[in-house]
Amino acid sequence: MQFKSVDISKTASAASIIFDALKKAIIEGDLEEGAPLRQDEIAKMFNTSRIPVREAISRLEEHGLVKSQRYKGAVVSGLSADEAGEIFDYRAILEPHIIRVAVPKMTPKALTEARSFCDAFAVSDDPMEWGDLNRKFHATLYNASGLTFHLEAVESALDRVDRYLRAQLVLSDGMARANDEHLRIQDACERGDADAAAELTHQHILGAKNSLLNHLSKL
Amino acid sequence: MQFKSVDISKTASAASIIFDALKKAIIEGDLEEGAPLRQDEIAKMFNTSRIPVREAISRLEEHGLVKSQRYKGAVVSGLSADEAGEIFDYRAILEPHIIRVAVPKMTPKALTEARSFCDAFAVSDDPMEWGDLNRKFHATLYNASGLTFHLEAVESALDRVDRYLRAQLVLSDGMARANDEHLRIQDACERGDADAAAELTHQHILGAKNSLLNHLSKL
DNA sequence: ATATTGAATATTGGATCCAATCTGGCTATG
């Protein structure tokens, strides 16, 4: 008799679960910049001791999402407009390269999947969903590249500016422009025009950066 | 009366010390790919308990330097030739951008410091020193850019391929070519020619990549 | 002889306890 292989899970340690939860909370802005991460408090939330909490925090620190001082504890990292701008520049350099490599490798399946995210993004009216769909759309296209190191690097960069990205989408013309640009990128990919996809991606990121910095400077 | 600020140290936790030591050992190849990291063993080496060891290992994992499996322990990550090649490509994209930004900001002090590393690299006959001096030379030039995120990203990438970099320098023409290219880069920086510095850096990295992959394919 | 079971050992993940350090408020003193 044949059995289906079932994932007996237990795969995730408490530390990993806490890490993921804290990361999500920081990225999505539930934990504000400068907010202190009290080990005891977090441990109680997850019904664990402080040991896995500390492991989670130290891993977050390696990602630059928190800063901790010996005997003083950890706080959520802040990000100045300049730093956010630098990270957008970083993405504007890397992501065009990734999509250029990816285009010739995209399967019909990947393309339809990307298009479905693109469509969902277009019709969604839930601002909390926009950020997710936006990332999924781009990630689906990028994944075809097979450039695992680049993909990790970009994910990490996106984590750092996720809040800014969402903020930018909410701006008056943010969604409209993003939508339009997504369609053009999707089109270029379907045509197999890697150079166009790369150039459009470059403009897409720099456009978001300018829109964001422009907005921030007015505050 | 004025006091110089003295670092009362104690700044470093045991976990940080262990992290740095393990990282150095992995980067420099003292710990080979696939080598298991036994918490107990490492704890005894540092006269600590396993707690800070685990924290160090989990931080290393976030940097991709080790891979660990629940209840099975951690091993030093391997890196295929393809993956190493990908990371060289990544550097070939980022570092030219960094140096282009850096050139107009370089102080005379930074330039002389870079030149001293360049000279030391040229005359050193200790292969273990080459890797360090090489990284210090480039880092000194890059630091002027003030692009902290980019600098961290490149450092992290260099950590992953450090062994390959050293191996490449030891190849017959590795040092000679690196030396020559370093001088050209230093020259371009001193002339204030950012575009030339960027282009030379690009070629420098791709040249090293090709030399390395070419060598590896012959094994 | 080979494959399978099961117990003994090794190793990791986490809980609890202790030590070191920070923080905030109180007091003494000028």
Added chain:
DNA sequence: CATAGCCAGATTGGATCCAATATTCAATAT
């Protein structure tokens, strides 16, 4: 009144102990 010193609570870093899982190897059945 202002300020330095100091004590008590809060908080973190680490050590020790226990639980969960993996691995090894001897015993047994086919």
